[in-house]
Amino acid sequence: MKITSFIFAFILTLSLSLATELTQLYKKNQTPTYTELISHYKRLADTYESARLLEYGKSDSGEPIYLFVVSHSGIFDADSIKSAGLATVLINNAIHPGEPCGVDASAKLAEDLLSEGVIPNTRVVTCIIPAYNIGGMLNRGCCSRANQDGPEEYGFRGNAKNLDLNRDFIKADAENTKAFYRIYHDWKPQIFVDAHSTNGADYPAEMTLINTARSRVEPSMVTFFNSVLSNSIYIGMMREGYSISPYYHTFGDTITDGFKEYMDTPRYSTGYTTLFNTMGYVSEAHMLKPYPVRVEATYTLLKNIIKFAQINSSAVISVFNNANKEIRRIKEYGINYKLDTTTRLEVKFESYRKKYRISEVTGLPIHYFDKSIRDTNTIPYYADYKPEKKIQVPRYYVLPQAWRSVKERLDLNQIEYRTLAKDTTMQVELYYISKYETSERPYEGHYFHYNTEVVKDTQVVELQAGDMIIPTDQDGIRYIIESLEPEAEDSFFSWGFFDSILQQKEWFSDYVFEPKAKQILTENPKLKADFEQKKKNDKEFASNSWAMLYYIYANSKFYEKTHNRYPIFRVM
Incomplete structure (x- = not known):
């Protein structure tokens, strides 16, 4: 009996040691390979009774798409989870494998969710897709993201068929997308997060966030989603020392022209999930921040979302269920949303001073951001879209x-x-x-x-x-x-x-x-x-x-x- 207990304790210690080693790679400006990543999740599933690693069909590249589920209730089917009043959060990683901060953040998150007392999550079932675009993740190299600071190696944006999977959620050309359908409809998450890194301008914020365009959200859930949940995320991030902003989607040529809410039509992940009234976010860690900073900012964001769902599980479920009831009552439906520039919000945005110099390569003017000068402006934020037509x-x-x-x-x-x-x-x-x-x-x-x-x-x-x-x-x-x-x-x-x-x-x-x-x-x-x-x-x-x-x-x-x-x- 003592020998058996010793062996079990030894195996558990070894397994946890290997898992911890992988979750520290990001601090060395590295990210795991696909094989290393799946081995990590298999170790966790083998070690903890409250974890499962489930297979949901094949990707275009032939490898299985996995879903890692943490459920401290021991319930691992959606119907029973619903009956138990547990909220469900779905996290998607490596849809663009050249932006792997979510991969590392989720690997660490999974470990911490299973470690007693680190992140309370008894009222939440957390579902993690460790790697969605497996073909892109296997196409590993150093250099396809020319405007990104680390990691040393990473995957490629296109999948095995050279598809951008974040444009595939309606047409479903990829087997990956069909696997996502199965995952999504099996678990019916109230909250969904798709982890990315940005492109574009340079600014101080480590994290920007795209929430599903409020004009496309079922009206009964707009206030809860855009005010209660989103505000909680922003406050939580700032309390932990991270600067966070709405996604920087420019409206004009300069920062003072303001920016607009991103219109995520159904081809995009969150545009698709909102069709079924899931509250969706795209996290966009800033590409020019050091890789460890991007990973930790993404981790903190995910942690705050799970904390919110833990504390407010009943409200999260109620808002979701009510939206599904209300949507059945619609008599006309708006399509093809266009930005309404007659209404706007005001937001404070901290930016680096934009300047111009003569390029030594082209001999022509090129802009750059002077990080020694920070400007804080109250700028317009255009968040209202109107449908061009009603059906x-x-x-x-x-x-x-x-x-x-x-x-x-x-x-x-x-x-x-x-x-x-x-x-x-x-x-x-x-x-x-x-x-x-x-x-x-x-x-x-x-x-x-x-x-x-x-x-x-x-x-x-x-x-x-x-x-x-x-x-x-x-x-x-x-x-x-x-x-x-x-x-x-x-x-x-x-x-x-x-x-x-x-x-x-x-x-x-x-x-x-x-x-x-x-x-x-x-x-x-x-x-x-x-x-x-x-x-x-x-x-x-x-x-x-x-x-x-x-x-x-x-x-x-x-x-x-x-x-x-x-x-x-x-x-x-």
């Missing part, structure tokens, strides 16, 4: 089963629907795509559509057994609207999921169609009058035989109804 929310969307890539994403996001048992006809509201623009170069693997406009129509359509009827009265209503409404900024249409509808399939030969065109005009006096008026008003049209015949063709029974017809229908 009337239908009772149902109808998704024909042919669009399997869309169905896959709905399934992964636990969207409820029923399938038709037999073929049927149904009167629906539908859209025709009347206008859109497309990026000249590919963006994240797609030629992206934007400034989309539609024309509504009502038609009777034929539906097949197996087609899907999707009710909007469900928790995922915002995800449904943002992904299925073609005009929405990050919709499936915007990402090119429906490009095949934009191509006309049937045409005509002019010598065959010309006699039919004459007959069509004879039988349709209104069309003939419109045709003659267009010829009169448009000289270029009147001199183009093909254009004139096509005009008649496009307004005849021969023209295919499905050209530019958006294939997802609405039932009001």
Whole structure:
């Protein structure tokens, strides 16, 4: 018995020693490799009964994506956690592996959460993704972050398919994203943090913070999220000696012009999680601060969030649950938010003096920041966005089963629907795509559509057994609207999921169609009058035989109804 106890104590001491060694790497301006990192979490899971290391599918690079869970209650399933009244915090690391401060901060945090008395967390379940972009983390080197101070080596921004995973949360091209869906919907966190480092200007603050744009937050939770929770984070950071600011997203050319709240559309991690009413943050440790400072600032931020959730677990859960109830009641939904410059807040911002010198490389002026001079200004902070358009929310969307890539994403996001048992006809509201623009170069693997406009129509359509009827009265209503409404900024249409509808399939030969065109005009006096008026008003049209015949063709029974017809229908 004594020998067994001795062996156990020895193994425990050795395991903790190895774990502690890894969590001190950052002090040497180093960050662990992927293998070292996962070994650390495996040791913790093997050592502590209140920890689990769970596997959630494969990344694009083939390695499993892990979730490390700390639950002092011993409960490790979301439904039971909910019943027990425990708050859940999800932390994501290494979405951009060249910004690894969250990796090191979370490794230390996990150890401290499990060490008695360091961070009280009995009312919180903490879920940590140790490394999300594994392909990028394995692509390790010294130099891809030219404007960053350490660590000595780190990963690369793109994943194994060279995707920026923080642009993939709607289109889900990466297996990593599909794994994230499973993690997110299994645990349904009330609070989410995605750990990053900044790019851009130099200033004294060690940490800047992006909170989900308040205009996109469910109204019932705005005050709690933006005032109570966020204020607590800021106060906690400052009490521990860290300077923290809203993310420096410039509005004009100078600091005194102010800056604006970051609009995190659903392609981004926090833009995605807010679709399900999670309170989301992106931590942005300042890239030019020494690496140990960035790690410790990130650690302190995460610690303060968990402390808040521990003390206020009931309120956190209540706000989240209430938002999910309120969102089901919406009758119209705003899309495509634009900054409202007529309203603003005032914030104090400490900056380094911006100056100019002549570059010894280019011979032209270049700005720099004089760290010997600090300025504190009260500057405008633009935080109000207004939707460009409001969508009337239908009772149902109808998704024909042919669009399997869309169905896959709905399934992964636990969207409820029923399938038709037999073929049927149904009167629906539908859209025709009347206008859109497309990026000249590919963006994240797609030629992206934007400034989309539609024309509504009502038609009777034929539906097949197996087609899907999707009710909007469900928790995922915002995800449904943002992904299925073609005009929405990050919709499936915007990402090119429906490009095949934009191509006309049937045409005509002019010598065959010309006699039919004459007959069509004879039988349709209104069309003939419109045709003659267009010829009169448009000289270029009147001199183009093909254009004139096509005009008649496009307004005849021969023209295919499905050209530019958006294939997802609405039932009001």
